[in-house]
Amino acid sequence: MNLTSNRGNIIKGKPVADKISESLIKEVDELVNEGITPKLAIVRAGSRGDDLAYERGALKRCQNIGIDTEVFELPEDIAQEEYIDLLKKINNDKNIHGVLCFRPLPKQLDEKVIKYAICPEKDIDCFNPINFAKVVEGDKSGFPPCTAQAVLEILKFYEVELKGKKVTVLGRSNVVGKPAAMLLLAEHATVTICHSRTIDLPKVASDADILVAAVGKAKMATADFVKEGAVVVDVGINITEDGNLCGDVDTDGVIDKVSMITPVPAGVGSVTTSILAKHVVKACKLQNNR
Numbered sequence: 001m002n003l004t005s006n007r008g009n010i011i012k013g014k015p016v017a018d019k020i021s022e023s024l025i026k027e028v029d030e031l032v033n034e035g036i037t038p039k040l041a042i043v044r045a046g047s048r049g050d051d052l053a054y055e056r057g058a059l060k061r062c063q064n065i066g067i068d069t070e071v072f073e074l075p076e077d078i079a080q081e082e083y084i085d086l087l088k089k090i091n092n093d094k095n096i097h098g099v100l101c102f103r104p105l106p107k108q109l110d111e112k113v114i115k116y117a118i119c120p121e122k123d124i125d126c127f128n129p130i131n132f133a134k135v136v137e138g139d140k141s142g143f144p145p146c147t148a149q150a151v152l153e154i155l156k157f158y159e160v161e162l163k164g165k166k167v168t169v170l171g172r173s174n175v176v177g178k179p180a181a182m183l184l185l186a187e188h189a190t191v192t193i194c195h196s197r198t199i200d201l202p203k204v205a206s207d208a209d210i211l212v213a214a215v216g217k218a219k220m221a222t223a224d225f226v227k228e229g230a231v232v233v234d235v236g237i238n239i240t241e242d243g244n245l246c247g248d249v250d251t252d253g254v255i256d257k258v259s260m261i262t263p264v265p266a267g268v269g270s271v272t273t274s275i276l277a278k279h280v281v282k283a284c285k286l287q288n289n290r
């Protein structure tokens with residue numbers, strides 16, 4: 001990538017997402033010609049705002065690529081047995097190749113039980129521990145969480161060297177922080193993971209060549225979190241008082257220090273949905289021995 005200056009480059013998700021979509025359109029075309037249409041099932045209990053935002057983006061992306069979708073909308077107070085019965089039905093449905101269960105689950109549902117109910121072959125957002133273990137082992141045959149994978153795809157697209165680089169990940173959730181750290185480790189980065197109990201966050205963060213913020217606290221990472229010339233990937237999606245989206249990084253405050261930074265919106269979020277689509281196509285091909 002030809003960057004015009006070595007400071008303050010905003011690296012957008014769209015070119016990364018477009019490149020992935022373009023090759024998926026061709027792959028889906030070939031499958032459809034053979035009578036196979038990849039299909040994604042989305043399981044949503046209740047109507048949380050961030051689930052709906054992801055759902056809208058995912059449906060639009062799949063539609064553009066030619067992937068079928070079906071949303072299973074459940075009441076927020078759905079009983080555990082019913083939720084598991086639905087997953088069993090999806091597991092047995094040959095026309096559905098991938099399933100996305102929005103997380104966190106409503107509190108009456110026991111994640112420790114439900115995560116085993118999705119068969120690993122259709123588990124395209126890494127809910128089942130089998131797929132999570134593969135991420136930790138560096139086994140690429142599974143499905144890492146789409147957002148964690150999106151972080152990697154952006155860094156690769158913009159040719160950011162990872163080997164031997166110091167990377168700090170802010171956040172250790174199973175959906176984003178922890179798997180992103182494992183994927184970066186597999187690329188031979190030296191990874192530090194921070195969380196709410198980390199002492200002197202700015203010091204640990206500002207030691208990094210690459211900073212990944214996945215905390216869920218609007219503009220928390222200020223200029224003192226960032227080393228001169230660092231690359232910053234802002235995963236956070238926070239809704240501000242005026243209804244706009246903002247990241248976990250105080251972009252205005254850090255822009256003059258960084259070499260590259262992903263924006264919010266139009267950064268990691270737009271790549272996440274294209275990875276989701278990529279995983280559905282991969283699952284579909286594996287299930288059809290392609």
Ligand SMILES: NC(=O)C1=CN([C@@H]2O[C@H](COP(=O)(O)OP(=O)(O)OC[C@H]3O[C@@H](n4cnc5c(N)ncnc54)[C@H](OP(=O)(O)O)[C@@H]3O)[C@@H](O)[C@H]2O)C=CC1
Binds near residue numbers: 201
């Ligand atoms: N771009 C995209 O496509 C996506 C974006 N997101 C966004 O990414 C962000 C993170 O999501 P997710 O991982 O699900 O969030 P979680 O709430 O599950 O995890 C947040 C993590 O941040 C840590 N944390 C919270 N507050 C602090 C603090 N003050 N200092 C240091 N660490 C802190 C927590 O630490 P501890 O473990 O100690 O509690 C936890 O590990 C959110 O903004 C979410 O909206 C999520 C999915 C997709």
Ligand SMILES: Nc1nc(=O)c2c([nH]1)NC[C@@H]1CN(c3ccc(C(=O)N[C@@H](CCC(=O)O)C(=O)O)cc3)C=[N+]21
Binds near residue numbers: 264
């Ligand atoms: N199993 C699971 N995996 C998730 O990754 C997951 C989840 N559950 N539950 C909900 C949260 C929240 N989340 C969002 C993703 C994109 C947008 C979003 O706004 N996306 C815009 C783009 C935003 C941008 O441009 O940055 C779009 O796709 O058009 C919002 C929220 C995922 N999550």
